[in-house]
Amino acid sequence: MNLVVVSNRVARGKPNEPMTGGLAAALLPVVEHSGAIWVGSSGRVRDGHQKEPFAEIEALGSGAIATLDLPAAHYGGYYEGFANSALWPALHSRSDLIRVSREDYVSYREVNAFMARALMRFRKTRTAIWVQDYHFLALGAELRDLGVDDPIGFFLHTPWPVAAVMQGVPNHRELITAMLAYDLLGFQTEEDRQNFLSYVGGELGLTIEDGVALSQHGRTRCEVFPIGIDAEKFAAYAAKSASHPDVSRLRRSLNGERLAIGVDRLDYSKGLVNRISAFDRLWTEQPQFLRSISLLQIANPSRGAIEAYGNLQNEVARLVTDVNGRHGEVDWTPIRYLNKGFSQAVLAGLYRTAQVGVVTPLHDGMNLVAKEYVAAQNPADPGVLVLSKFAGAANELETALLVNPHDIDGMARAIAIAAAMPLTERKMRWDAMMKKLRGHTIQQWSADFVAELEKCRTDKAAVAPLAAQPPQALRWLKSAISGVRLI
Numbered sequence: 001m002n003l004v005v006v007s008n009r010v011a012r013g014k015p016n017e018p019m020t021g022g023l024a025a026a027l028l029p030v031v032e033h034s035g036a037i038w039v040g041s042s043g044r045v046r047d048g049h050q051k052e053p054f055a056e057i058e059a060l061g062s063g064a065i066a067t068l069d070l071p072a073a074h075y076g077g078y079y080e081g082f083a084n085s086a087l088w089p090a091l092h093s094r095s096d097l098i099r100v101s102r103e104d105y106v107s108y109r110e111v112n113a114f115m116a117r118a119l120m121r122f123r124k125t126r127t128a129i130w131v132q133d134y135h136f137l138a139l140g141a142e143l144r145d146l147g148v149d150d151p152i153g154f155f156l157h158t159p160w161p162v163a164a165v166m167q168g169v170p171n172h173r174e175l176i177t178a179m180l181a182y183d184l185l186g187f188q189t190e191e192d193r194q195n196f197l198s199y200v201g202g203e204l205g206l207t208i209e210d211g212v213a214l215s216q217h218g219r220t221r222c223e224v225f226p227i228g229i230d231a232e233k234f235a236a237y238a239a240k241s242a243s244h245p246d247v248s249r250l251r252r253s254l255n256g257e258r259l260a261i262g263v264d265r266l267d268y269s270k271g272l273v274n275r276i277s278a279f280d281r282l283w284t285e286q287p288q289f290l291r292s293i294s295l296l297q298i299a300n301p302s303r304g305a306i307e308a309y310g311n312l313q314n315e316v317a318r319l320v321t322d323v324n325g326r327h328g329e330v331d332w333t334p335i336r337y338l339n340k341g342f343s344q345a346v347l348a349g350l351y352r353t354a355q356v357g358v359v360t361p362l363h364d365g366m367n368l369v370a371k372e373y374v375a376a377q378n379p380a381d382p383g384v385l386v387l388s389k390f391a392g393a394a395n396e397l398e399t400a401l402l403v404n405p406h407d408i409d410g411m412a413r414a415i416a417i418a419a420a421m422p423l424t425e426r427k428m429r430w431d432a433m434m435k436k437l438r439g440h441t442i443q444q445w446s447a448d449f450v451a452e453l454e455k456c457r458t459d460k461a462a463v464a465p466l467a468a469q470p471p472q473a474l475r476w477l478k479s480a481i482s483g484v485r486l487i
């Protein structure tokens, strides 16, 4: 059986460009190796009523990426509106930031329906469809309405909050009922899965049997699939990164000083204000750390058209200026603050240069940067990861220094401990984390999900197993659809 993966954001397979977010970074190697078709938004819009969706198709390893122009009238209400101003804040337990109109919800549903119609063109023979993330909660239901009987699964990359928070999202009942059209729902952590099941049991009054919700749509299995990374790839990148100009210039500029690194999208879920405040506290309370540790904070601008993101950008910039103004010297800058992205090959070298990795989100589905920082370390002299206990990654990386991102003093203390940690303890902690990363790769994550999806649908109807050999995605696509532009 063929596999179609769907997400709003897709990656372009250009090795020297930064990735936008962990979803795209994670799915790139999956599609490259599985022969899947990855369908997503081109980031462009198209006016009028499209009879046929406009797609551009690009080969990616044994798979292919097909990007669609989304309907102009609905794109803003879908992406900046319902997805990122209602669902994203709710999923990250920030009900106070929910800003949404009835029109946004209509646009969200229109784009889900549009994507369903577009996907019909990418199905030739029996095809499993794997939908990614909160942009497409209702896509499974739209596909079922179009008569699709193939296995359809969904993976949520973000957290799922407690029921009271989800109840703050307009149309939550309708939307979550629609989610039950999926055969399999995947979550990053057990807590997310439990929160979802207690909403479904409590708010929708449905029966849950052994992790399976029973609804008008039939059986929906809910499982945990923590997303992984290609740890060996990061280790290899890091080992040969010293010659890259950005990495060598950074190393030369340090003059024996220790470095902490943070790498995040500029998003309120990432806890940037608290993190910078913790460094401020460290330099104020323990002045021996002045000139002895600095912070390199890469903060990639994200979702800039949304007010909460614009406000955050201003707030962080002001705070960095203030902290640098108070603690800086003519020849020392406490925080190097960069609003741009780097390729993963360069990022690996920057991670390896830093003795401390600071990953302190207030809430995060997984946080791949935490895993990449660990994978990029020098085994003979590894750095220390300071990790928020509210990142999904904390469930696996238990030997990081786990912190509460709301406790500024506690974080300042953890950074000081990390900077001074003896080699034997650093190695012990790193070995344990690396073992976890090697034992659970991104390929394993996708294989586990797809195998479970196949099993779920087999429970409902006998289906052919998913192909062991990747099909030649591009050839299949060319024969399946007409009127597409190959790039």
Ligand SMILES: O=P(O)(O)OC[C@H]1O[C@H](O[C@H]2O[C@H](CO)[C@@H](O)[C@H](O)[C@H]2O)[C@H](O)[C@@H](O)[C@@H]1O
Pocket: 009, 020, 021, 022, 023, 024, 026, 133, 134, 157, 158, 227, 302, 303, 364, 365, 366, 367, 368
């Ligand atoms: O596509 P954008 O609006 O620019 O946002 C980028 C992505 O952000 C989120 O990433 C999540 O996925 C990661 C991988 O599973 C996970 O580690 C992280 O905790 C999540 O926040 C979002 O969920 C994606 O849809 C976006 O593409």
Ligand SMILES: O=c1ccn([C@@H]2O[C@H](COP(=O)(O)OP(=O)(O)O)[C@@H](O)[C@H]2O)c(=O)[nH]1
Pocket: 017, 018, 019, 020, 021, 022, 023, 025, 026, 263, 264, 265, 298, 300, 340, 341, 342, 343, 344, 347, 366, 367, 368, 369, 370, 372
């Ligand atoms: O300059 C940058 C910053 C980040 N990333 C990648 O973006 C992803 C961020 O994923 P994460 O799960 O940490 O957070 P998200 O942005 O998805 O919420 C990681 O794979 C990073 O390697 C990148 O390629 N270049």
